[in-house]
Amino acid sequence: xxxxxxxxxxxxxxxxxxxxxxxxxxxxxxxxxxxxxxxxxxxxxxxxxxxxxxxxxxxxxxxxxxxxxxxxxxxxxxxxxxxxxxxxxxxxxxxxxxxxxxxxxxxxxxxxxxxxxxxxxxxxxxxxxxxxxxxxxxxxxxxxxxxxxxxxxxxxxxxxxxxxxxxxxxxxxxxxxxxxxxxxxxxxxxxxxxxxxxxxxxxxxxxxxxxxxxxxxxxxxx
Amino acid sequence: xxxxxxxxxxxxxxxxxxxxxxxxxxxxxxxxxxxxxxxxxxxxxxxxxxxxxxxxxxxxxxxxxxxxxxxxxxxxxxxxxxxxxxxxxxxxxxxxxxxxxxxxxxxxxxxxxxxxxxxxxxxxxxxxxxxxxxxxxxxxxxxxxxxxxxxxxxxxxxxxxxxxxxxxxxxxxxxxxxxxxxxxxxxxxxxxxxxxxxxxxxxxxxxxxxxxxxxxxxxxxxxxxxxxxxxxxxxxxxxxxxxxxxxxxxxxxxxxxxxxxxxxxxxxxxxxxxxxxxxxxxxxxxxxxxxxxxxxxxxxxxxxxxxxxxxxxxxxxxxxxxxxxxxxxxxxxxxxxxxxxxxxxxxxxxxxxx
Numbered sequence: 001x002x003x004x005x006x007x008x009x010x011x012x013x014x015x016x017x018x019x020x021x022x023x024x025x026x027x028x029x030x031x032x033x034x035x036x037x038x039x040x041x042x043x044x045x046x047x048x049x050x051x052x053x054x055x056x057x058x059x060x061x062x063x064x065x066x067x068x069x070x071x072x073x074x075x076x077x078x079x080x081x082x083x084x085x086x087x088x089x090x091x092x093x094x095x096x097x098x099x100x101x102x103x104x105x106x107x108x109x110x111x112x113x114x115x116x117x118x119x120x121x122x123x124x125x126x127x128x129x130x131x132x133x134x135x136x137x138x139x140x141x142x143x144x145x146x147x148x149x150x151x152x153x154x155x156x157x158x159x160x161x162x163x164x165x166x167x168x169x170x171x172x173x174x175x176x177x178x179x180x181x182x183x184x185x186x187x188x189x190x191x192x193x194x195x196x197x198x199x200x201x202x203x204x205x206x207x208x209x210x211x212x213x214x215x216x217x218x219x220x221x222x
Numbered sequence: 223x224x225x226x227x228x229x230x231x232x233x234x235x236x237x238x239x240x241x242x243x244x245x246x247x248x249x250x251x252x253x254x255x256x257x258x259x260x261x262x263x264x265x266x267x268x269x270x271x272x273x274x275x276x277x278x279x280x281x282x283x284x285x286x287x288x289x290x291x292x293x294x295x296x297x298x299x300x301x302x303x304x305x306x307x308x309x310x311x312x313x314x315x316x317x318x319x320x321x322x323x324x325x326x327x328x329x330x331x332x333x334x335x336x337x338x339x340x341x342x343x344x345x346x347x348x349x350x351x352x353x354x355x356x357x358x359x360x361x362x363x364x365x366x367x368x369x370x371x372x373x374x375x376x377x378x379x380x381x382x383x384x385x386x387x388x389x390x391x392x393x394x395x396x397x398x399x400x401x402x403x404x405x406x407x408x409x410x411x412x413x414x415x416x417x418x419x420x421x422x423x424x425x426x427x428x429x430x431x432x433x434x435x436x437x438x439x440x441x442x443x444x445x446x447x448x449x450x451x452x453x454x455x456x457x458x459x460x461x462x463x464x465x466x467x468x469x470x471x472x473x474x475x476x477x478x479x480x481x482x483x484x485x486x487x488x489x490x491x492x493x494x495x496x497x498x499x500x501x502x503x504x505x506x507x508x509x510x511x512x513x514x515x516x517x518x519x520x521x522x523x524x525x526x527x528x529x530x531x532x533x534x535x536x537x538x539x540x541x542x543x544x545x546x547x548x549x550x551x552x553x554x555x556x557x558x559x560x561x562x563x564x565x566x567x568x569x570x571x572x573x574x575x576x
Contacts, residue, residue, distance in 0.1 A: 014229050014399050045252045045337050046397040074252045074337050128227040128401070162225055162401040221482040221561070222398060 003120045003190070004154075006086065006093045006113060010145050011124035012132045013099020016159040018049045020124055020193055021096035023213040025061050032092045036062040036085035040106040042076035043098030047217050055216070078106050086113045101144035107151060114151040122190055123153045125181065127160040127174035138181040155190035156182045158208065163218070166194060168201050175206060225401040230366045230391060231256030233402050234325055237373035238297045239264055240404050243323070244271045245296040247285035249278055249304060252337040253393040254327035257299040279304040283311030283324075290320035291431035293418025295377055299325035301393070302343050303334055306351060312386055313352025316448070317433030319417075321380035323373065325389045327396035330556035338556025339393030339479060344533035347390050348507040355445050357452040359459055360388045360506040362477040366400035368504075371407065378410045379459065383451055384417075390506065392529060394479040394558070455508055462510035463502040466492065470499030472568055473517050475538050476527040477503045480559060484527050487564045498568060506534070514541035523571050524548040527564055529557075547571075 007024070009017045018041070025037040039050040049056075050065030057063060064081045085091040095110075097103050113119065123142055125132055132138050142153050160166075160174020171194050182189050189208035193199075199212035228236065235257050238246070246261035258275065265271040276282035282298045289296040300308060305326045315322060328343040330336035347360045359379060363369035369391055376387040419429050435441035466488055467473055476484040481502040491498040497520065501513050514524070524546055526535040535550040542548055551567045553559045 014227060044397070046339075046393065126227060128225070130226055130228070130232075133226075162227055163399070165225070165401055219483075219558075221486045 004118055005089070005091070006095065006119035008095045008097060008107065008114070008119060008121040008149070008151060009124060010097050010104055010121060010149065010153070011099065012126070012129050012141055013043060013103065014129050015099070015124040015126045015132065016161065016193070017099070017124045018047060018096055019213060019215060019217050020157060020159060021094050022049050022052055022056065022216045023211070025056060025094050026059060027211075028092050028094070029059055029061050034062075034088075034091040035060075035094070036064060036091050037094045037096060038064040038082045038085065039066070039096050040078055040082070041096060041098035041103060042078065042106055043100070043103040045074045049096045052216055082110070086110060097149075100141070101148045104145040104149040107149040111150045119151065120154045121149070121151050122155045122157050124157045124159045125174065125178050127177045128162055128170070133177070135177065135180045135184065138177070139184060142181075142185060153185060153187055155187050156185070157191045157193060158189055159193040161194065163215075164195070166198050168198060171198060171202060179207065225403045227399055228366060228402050229256055229397065229399050230369055231327065231396045232260045233366050233370050234299070234373055234389070234391075234396070235260035235264065237370040237404070238323065238377070239268065241295070241374040241377040243295045243297050243377065244268065245274075245289045245294050246298065247274045247276050247282040247289070247296070248298050248300065249276050249282050251301045251304045253329055253339070253396050254299050254301045254325065256396070257325060257327070279307035280311065283308040283315070286322050286324075287311060287315055287318070287320060287431075290315065290322045291318065291419050293415040293420055295381075297323045297325065299327065301326065302328045302331050302340070302346075305343060305346060309346070309351030310353075312358070313350065313354055313356055314433045315386050316352070316356035316358060317354060318431050319384040319448075320386070320431065321377075321384050322386050323376045323380055323389065324386055325373070325391070327391050327393055329393050330554065336556045337393065339529060339558065340554065340556055341392050341478060341480065341529040342531070342533065342554060343390065344506060344528070344530060347388055348509070348537070356448065357455070357507060358386045358388055359455060359508070360390050362390050362504060362506050363395060364478055364481045364502065366395070366398065367402050369395060370402050370404060372504075374407050378407075378412060381412045381415070382410050383455060385451065390478070392479050393556075459505060460508045460510050460512070461504040462513045463504060464513065465500040465502065467499035467501060468518060469497055469520050470518065471497045471520055471522050472499070472525060472572055473521050473523075474498065474500040474525050474527055474568075475503065475514065475534065476500060477506060477534070480527045480529055483559055483561055484564065487561050487568070490561065490565060491568060496568070496572065503534075509537045509541065511541040514538060515543075517546070521546060525568060525571060526550045527559060528552045529559065530554055
């Protein structure tokens with residue numbers, strides 16, 4: 001949890017950024033007083049963290065979504081309210097960014113806040129996603145995103161999964177891949193994410209903090 | 223091959239390419255945009271493959287008419303209002319007997335509607351918005367894996383019957399992520415495309431792709447030929463899944479995303495001792511009439527669950543021929559049914575039906 005105040009969550013679309021961001025916000029709230037989750041996803045029409053606003057607000061987390069209300073909008077609008085938490089030094093911020101470099105374009109606007117020691121940018125990797133199943137694929141994604149985001153990746157999050165079919169072997173397969181990518185990028189693996197049943201079976205000497213999650217974004221029929 | 227995690231729309235595109243689709247023509251509309259996005263990235267990497275972003279849905283479907291007429295495997299995709307625009311072209315394609323696959327990732331309507339998932343295109347898909355006596359198969363996958371399998375099969379079925387095939391998924395099927403694998407499907411014996419406009423090489427008479435007939439007697443003959451083809455589809459292509467129907471008192475009928483929700487509802491009701499079951503149509507046309515007619519003697523009522531104000535319920539009623547009461551429960555406009563509400567409706571029905 002002891003990361004820089006602003007945490008930018010990026011990755012290939014479908015890597016699990018939003019599910020991680022929602023879980024991460026809840027975890028941060030256990031430690032910090034003021035936590036804001038800003039949904040900068042202008043790429044996806046469904047499964048956006050702002051859809052969980054009610055649940056998160058109840059837990060005391062501030063959710064900043066699109067400036068245009070209603071889930072029926074696919075206009076690429078980001079709220080001016082994102083600046084508030086970025087500017088207030090006492091607030092822990094998570095920026096849940098849309099997928100790929102197209103989604104990361106929203107970050108360019110906040111460049112001035114992404115100074116060394118003030119932010120972290122974590123790249124969520126699921127080795128079971130076609131485009132990020134190789135080291136080259138991950139690097140290509142990271143470089144493309146860094147270019148549009150005008151910020152550098154500071155850590156990798158191994159979120160290798162097959163939803164409810166996830167096994168320990170799957171996570172470890174992803175861990176190997178993430179290790180190689182992290183070495184090339186000269187950054188650490190920050191978190192190893194898995195659903196609770198799988199997380200408790202992971203070896204404790206694994207690089208990065210084991211981060212058990214609940215699937216808040218998926219209904220039980222999904 | 224190992225399982226990959228894919229978004230429904232991407233998986234639809236990948237399945238089409240695996241099935242030998244070489245051409246894609248389309249126009250963007252949410253929530254199906256990842257299909258053309260995927261095709262625009264992947265098709266140029268395939269020998270002879272091409273992606274064209276058309277200037278409109280009408281143009282895209284007519285490009286399909288051209289490519290299919292030349293014997294190529296091709297696909298277009300859209301979402302509800304865009305599908306409405308394609309209907310004229312689909313009628314022409316059916317009339318000219320051209321094989322192609324058309325994907326509809328449907329959203330709330332009518333009109334421009336919204337971008338959230340909906341099943342209100344049931345009438346459009348099964349009755350056709352185009353003119354004339356024509357029919358086409360409609361596959362309604364409930365999982366991403368099933369969407370992959372059905373798209374791959376759809377190309378064979380289209381070629382076999384020389385007819386368009388629709389794959390209808392609601393927006394949730396397009397946007398949801400699930401693990402998928404690409405399996406080799408059992409191949410059908412397919413007739414050669416000796417009708418296609420591939421160039422005569424001055425060795426044969428030109429083939430003509432056409433849906434215009436100047437002689438009514440000839441057009442009637444053509445209609446009767448098409449009709450025989452549609453009969454064959456009704457006999458051979460009906461597909462459905464029955465879930466805990468054997469001793470059910472209440473039989474749900476649901477497809478696509480609502481079938482996933484309803485499956486959980488059936489389990490919840492059974493835990494409470496209420497005997498519920500579900501018939502899940504996989505083909506919406508031809509509709510599984512016999513499955514509905516053959517519900518067990520224990521069945522007291524049918525309940526169609528849809529993301530619409532009531533469309534498939536018409537087919538359920540046609541099938542059951544008034545022998546059992548048939549009810550509808552629906553949410554619309556992009557709202558997704560909640561299990562608890564369906565359970566309440568089920569109890570209300572069983573309380574009322576003696």
